[in-house]
Amino acid sequence: MSADPTIAEICIAACSDTYRESGEILAHAVGTIPTIGARLAKLTHAPDLVLSDGEAFMMSEAPPLGKTAAGGGIIEGWAPFRRIFDIVASGRRQSMMGASQIDRYGNQNISLIGDWNKPKRQLIGVRGAPGNTANHRVDYWVSRHSARLFVEAVDMVSGVGNDRARAAGTSMRFHHLGVIVTNLAVLGYDDGGRVTVLSVHPGVDPQEVITNTGFALDVEGAPLTRFPTDEELHLIREVLDPRGAGPGKSRTRPAPERISPAGGLSGSARGNGGRRSQRSAGRPGGTSAPWTRRRHE
Amino acid sequence: MPDKRIGLSEAVSSIESGMTIGIGGWGSRRKPMAAVRELLRSDVTDLTVVAFGGPDVGLLVAAGKVRRLIYGFVSLDSIALDPLFTAARERGELEINEYDEGMFVTGLRAAAARLSFLPTLAGIGSDVMAANPHLKTVGSPYSDDEYVAVPATPLDVALIHVNRSDSGGNAQFLGPDPYFDDLFAMAAERTFVTTEKIVETQDLLDEGSFHTLMLSRMYVTGVIETPRGAHFTTCEPDYGRDEAFQKHYAASAKDPDSWRAFVAEFLGGDEAGYHEAVARFHAVQEKK
Numbered sequence: 001m002s003a004d005p006t007i008a009e010i011c012i013a014a015c016s017d018t019y020r021e022s023g024e025i026l027a028h029a030v031g032t033i034p035t036i037g038a039r040l041a042k043l044t045h046a047p048d049l050v051l052s053d054g055e056a057f058m059m060s061e062a063p064p065l066g067k068t069a070a071g072g073g074i075i076e077g078w079a080p081f082r083r084i085f086d087i088v089a090s091g092r093r094q095s096m097m098g099a100s101q102i103d104r105y106g107n108q109n110i111s112l113i114g115d116w117n118k119p120k121r122q123l124i125g126v127r128g129a130p131g132n133t134a135n136h137r138v139d140y141w142v143s144r145h146s147a148r149l150f151v152e153a154v155d156m157v158s159g160v161g162n163d164r165a166r167a168a169g170t171s172m173r174f175h176h177l178g179v180i181v182t183n184l185a186v187l188g189y190d191d192g193g194r195v196t197v198l199s200v201h202p203g204v205d206p207q208e209v210i211t212n213t214g215f216a217l218d219v220e221g222a223p224l225t226r227f228p229t230d231e232e233l234h235l236i237r238e239v240l241d242p243r244g245a246g247p248g249k250s251r252t253r254p255a256p257e258r259i260s261p262a263g264g265l266s267g268s269a270r271g272n273g274g275r276r277s278q279r280s281a282g283r284p285g286g287t288s289a290p291w292t293r294r295r296h297e
Numbered sequence: 298m299p300d301k302r303i304g305l306s307e308a309v310s311s312i313e314s315g316m317t318i319g320i321g322g323w324g325s326r327r328k329p330m331a332a333v334r335e336l337l338r339s340d341v342t343d344l345t346v347v348a349f350g351g352p353d354v355g356l357l358v359a360a361g362k363v364r365r366l367i368y369g370f371v372s373l374d375s376i377a378l379d380p381l382f383t384a385a386r387e388r389g390e391l392e393i394n395e396y397d398e399g400m401f402v403t404g405l406r407a408a409a410a411r412l413s414f415l416p417t418l419a420g421i422g423s424d425v426m427a428a429n430p431h432l433k434t435v436g437s438p439y440s441d442d443e444y445v446a447v448p449a450t451p452l453d454v455a456l457i458h459v460n461r462s463d464s465g466g467n468a469q470f471l472g473p474d475p476y477f478d479d480l481f482a483m484a485a486e487r488t489f490v491t492t493e494k495i496v497e498t499q500d501l502l503d504e505g506s507f508h509t510l511m512l513s514r515m516y517v518t519g520v521i522e523t524p525r526g527a528h529f530t531t532c533e534p535d536y537g538r539d540e541a542f543q544k545h546y547a548a549s550a551k552d553p554d555s556w557r558a559f560v561a562e563f564l565g566g567d568e569a570g571y572h573e574a575v576a577r578f579h580a581v582q583e584k585k
Binding site: 055056057068069080081082085088089111112116117118119120121122123124125126127128129130131133134135156157158159160164165167168169170171172174175 | 323368369370371372377378382383386387388389395396397398399400402417418419420421422423424425427428440441442443444473474475476477480
């Protein structure tokens with residue numbers, strides 16, 4: 001019997017679930033948890049998924065986490081940046097991006113904090129978020145669910161939310177926001193395009209989700225996020241991320257301050273094991289975030 | 298075939314204040330850093346810089362060379378943000394066109410094809426439209442769709458760095474990604490290619506297949522041999538990023554005094570002096 005799943009492993013399974021109906025498309029995943037999630041999907045319910053190494057190659061067998069094709073794996077295709085933009089436009093892609101801010105309609109910001117003309121904090125820029133949200137399904141990964149991230153209004157709409165997409169008319173017919181996986185819950189969107197709670201992670205007080213969200217959310221009757229199966233836990237711990245495996249002995253949630261900052265620096269055109277996203281989170285060597293599965297305990 | 302070999306200073310001295318300069322590469326990858334450093338030594342100012350930005354943008358901005366910046370992002374890759382760029386931005390001193398990455402490419406494609414704009418879905422509904430009030434949309438003549446009409450981004454000069462080139466400017470990339478260097482060249486009035494090595498034309502296929510012949514000499518004005526000319530960014534497979542030095546750059550950039558010291562130590566002399574100073578930096582690092 002496997003050790004109980006950690007919150008991180010529950011999040012990985014939730015990320016994997018975003019590919020259940022995706023078919024044969026390129027999975028773009030920014031950050032460690034989404035990257036493991038995409039790989040888990042490919043090894044379980046989504047074998048046709050196309051993965052990239054975060055550099056310029058599509059991988060039928062992925063290199064070790066945080067490594068490019070040079071680190072191993074099997075190359076099945078070449079996708080330099082120019083092709084990535086063509087793939088985006090063709091719609092054969094699905095992204096899980098980070099966010100510095102998200103509002104109640106799923107408008108996402110990774111560009112800057114404050115005023116456009118003189119920002120309080122310039123972040124990385126809108127990167128590919130406008131184009132991604134205009135062209136294919138986009139999900140978000142939030143490593144630290146907080147009221148500073150889930151806000152009434154974002155400072156610079158990078159990824160387009162449901163309200164704006166609907167207002168834009170037929171041009172946004174490919175717009176599709178999937179879910180938002182956070183360290184507390186899985187969020188979705190209701191018929192009006194507003195953020196709603198799909199499930200709360202086991203061990204999380206639903207009130208905590210409300211407190212840490214800057215707009216109203218109804219958690220009443222929200223089910224628990226599913227546990228990873230034994231097969232999924234085995235794959236995560238022994239195959240996908242063996243260097244981070246071993247701990248995860250408890251479902252204890254890491255203290256919030258141990259969680260790396262939200263992926264405000266993410267959202268590159270490419271991802272899915274990207275060196276940039278991993279290193280930019282200060283994790284040289286490309287293993288899991290320190291809190292993913294604690295090694296000792 | 299014309300011989301287009303020229304000196305670095307000769308090439309860069311043809312760049313005038315107020316020009317629009319496209320810089321190839323991506324983030325902190327295969328940037329024409331030798332040419333950028335030569336620009337830092339010049340008295341050129343008021344440039345419009347067009348780039349998938351990395352330390353090229355940070356350095357030029359910090360040196361006061363840039364009036365306006367057109368970019369998809371500015372990042373050092375292994376370090377998410379360039380402190381010189383973010384500081385300038387937060388002081389509100391730059392004119393900015395921040396585009397979606399795909400929009401950015403669309404603008405270059407329009408210029409390369411000598412069109413005034415090209416349509417794209419990227420940008421619709423986002424604040425990129427509000428932040429760039431010059432952007433217009435265009436209705437499809439065939440459907441109800443409304444597209445962003447990305448204006449062409451024509452360049453006066455493009456600067457790119459490649460692994461190999463012949464003396465005529467047939468340029469070759471040997472790494473995993475050509476980025477958009479050929480597109481920058483095609484969008485530009487003049488293109489200067491810096492290269493790790495100038496080789497004979499008949500030797501171009503010694504190190505890579507014909508697929509690596511990225512850019513025809515038709516688009517090239519001048520070729521300059523600049524070994525380690527992309528330092529400290531990547532130039533795979535010739536060399537990877539100098540991560541230790543990039544860390545030193547980023548750390549120094551966070552504080553005005555340490556930045557002045559960095560400039561004095563590394564950017565005060567010519568290109569040879571730069572590489573000597575970098576060698577000294579690594580010698581000290583190794584002793585530590």
